[in-house]
Amino acid sequence: MILLLIFTALVLGVPLLSYGLYLRMNARAGLLQRACELCGGSLFWPLLRAAVNSVWSIALVILAYPLGWLPQPRPRPCGPGLPPVVLTHGLYHNASAWFLYRRRLRRAGFADVRTYAYPSFFKPFEAIVEGLVQEALAAAAASPTGKALLVGLSLGGMVTRAALADARLKGRVAGVLLICAPHGGSALAPRFALGRLARGLAPNGSIVRCVNGPLGVDALGPGVPRLSIYTPMDNIVLPLSSVRLRPELLALGWAEVCAPPVSHVGMLYDRRVVALGVEFLLRAASRPASPEACP
Numbered sequence: 001m002i003l004l005l006i007f008t009a010l011v012l013g014v015p016l017l018s019y020g021l022y023l024r025m026n027a028r029a030g031l032l033q034r035a036c037e038l039c040g041g042s043l044f045w046p047l048l049r050a051a052v053n054s055v056w057s058i059a060l061v062i063l064a065y066p067l068g069w070l071p072q073p074r075p076r077p078c079g080p081g082l083p084p085v086v087l088t089h090g091l092y093h094n095a096s097a098w099f100l101y102r103r104r105l106r107r108a109g110f111a112d113v114r115t116y117a118y119p120s121f122f123k124p125f126e127a128i129v130e131g132l133v134q135e136a137l138a139a140a141a142a143s144p145t146g147k148a149l150l151v152g153l154s155l156g157g158m159v160t161r162a163a164l165a166d167a168r169l170k171g172r173v174a175g176v177l178l179i180c181a182p183h184g185g186s187a188l189a190p191r192f193a194l195g196r197l198a199r200g201l202a203p204n205g206s207i208v209r210c211v212n213g214p215l216g217v218d219a220l221g222p223g224v225p226r227l228s229i230y231t232p233m234d235n236i237v238l239p240l241s242s243v244r245l246r247p248e249l250l251a252l253g254w255a256e257v258c259a260p261p262v263s264h265v266g267m268l269y270d271r272r273v274v275a276l277g278v279e280f281l282l283r284a285a286s287r288p289a290s291p292e293a294c295p
Contacts, residue, residue, distance in 0.1 A: 007062060015054035015263070018188070018235035019047065025187050029239040038232035039261045046261040050233035053270075054263035061093070061265055068094030072115055073102075082285050083147050083174045084112035084139035088132055090154030090180075091198055092120045097153060100269055101277070108278050114139055118159070121195045125207050128197075129162040133169060140172040147174035149281050153268065154236070155201060157181025157228070161211050164218045175225040175284025177277055180234055180267050183249070184208065184242035203242065218252055225284040228256040229267070229276060236264035 026032050032043065039046040072095060085105055089097040095115040105113050116135045118128040132150075139148035150173060152160030157178035163169065164176065185203035193199040200207035210216055218226075230243040237243040245256045262270045 007059075010062065011055055011059045014058055015051045015235065018054070019051050021188065022233075022235045022238060023047075025238045026240055029241060031240045035232045035240055038258050046233060050231075050235070050261050050263045050266070053266040054235060057263055057265040057269055060269060061097070064096045064099060065094065066096070067099060068096035068117065081144055082110050082112075083143045083145045083149050084114060085110050085149045085151060085281060086114050086116055086132070086136055086139050088116045088118075088150070088152040088156035088159055090156050091201070092194075093153075097268055101151070101274060104274050104278050105281070108282060110281070112139065112142065116156075120197055123197070125159075125162070125197060125200060125210070128159055129166075132159055132163045133166045136163065136169055137172060145174060145285075147172055149173075149175050149177070149284060151177045151179070151277070151281070152181060153179045154181065154264070155197070155207075158183075158201070158207055158211050161218075162207075162216055164220055165216050167219050170219050170221060173220055173224055175281060176220075176227070177280055177284075178226075178228040179273070179277065180230055180237060180243060180264050181228060182208070182237040182242055183212070183228070183245060186237045186242055188236060188238055212246070222253060224253075225280070226252075226254045227280050228254060229259050229273065230256060231259045231262050231264070231267055231273075233261040234264045 026035055036043040087098045087101060089095065095117045098115055102113050114135065116132050118131060136148050136150060140146055150160050158181055160176060160178060182201055185201050185205055185208040187203060189198060189202040189205060199205060228245050232240065234243050245254050257276060259267065259273045259276060260270065262273065267273050
């Protein structure tokens with residue numbers, strides 16, 4: 001009974017609280033009109049649908065979480081020429097975050113799909129970044145192209161951006177995809193963050209300063225496709241400006257795409273968003289779309 005009450009409180013309470021703060025913080029930042037424009041000119045119905053999306057997405061996260069403790073499937077020999085994909089999850093999550101992405105990537109022909117998992121407590125950000133660098137180098141070494149594709153969700157996007165500053169990855173990355181990365185931090189972190197890692201995501205937190213500072217300069221060089229996907233209904237990265245790319249990143253060749261108005265967690269499970277990501281990775285790998293290449 002206690003577990004059921006906790007489950008219900010999380011599934012219903014988080015969307016209600018977070019979307020209340022979404023309205024308040026974006027109103028204070030003068031961004032509600034921009035959010036309305038990105039949603040097609042209306043805010044009420046997209047907000048309602050995103051809140052409902054958040055409810056079932058959080059429920060799915062909780063129910064699927066134990067899958068992250070299972071051994072990950074080994075790469076299969078399929079789709080020669082396609083580079084490995086390294087997926088990095090967000091705060092408080094694990095490898096179970098990627099079960100839908102893994103399936104779609106394998107169907108598209110990516111045989112070597114790896115998940116980089118890290119603890120959300122008791123491990124410093126720098127050590128987590130180094131772990132991703134090592135995972136990316138190992139994936140690139142096993143690749144027929146000598147390169148790997150990197151995908152980061154939320155905090156995993158900041159881990160990925162920090163890893164890109166490592167000179168060891170120059171010439172070893174075929175493309176980078178970020179999903180709902182808190183480029184400017186999140187105003188929720190100072191209020192609700194649990195753990196040092198989460199507190200680093202405050203707008204002026206240590207992680208945000210590190211990734212956006214001189215030490216976080218992208219070392220990949222020109223010609224590497226880089227894409228950031230965001231949703232105008234992000235209820236975790238607040239306000240809306242925090243999930244948008246900064247001008248200096250756009251000047252470095254980054255691109256960004258506004259996804260349909262779904263919730264932050266819902267970006268993992270919305271088929272339209274997943275399709276955007278898979279299509280970008282195929283383009284970055286210089287391969288045409290082939291949805292049934294690897295059933």
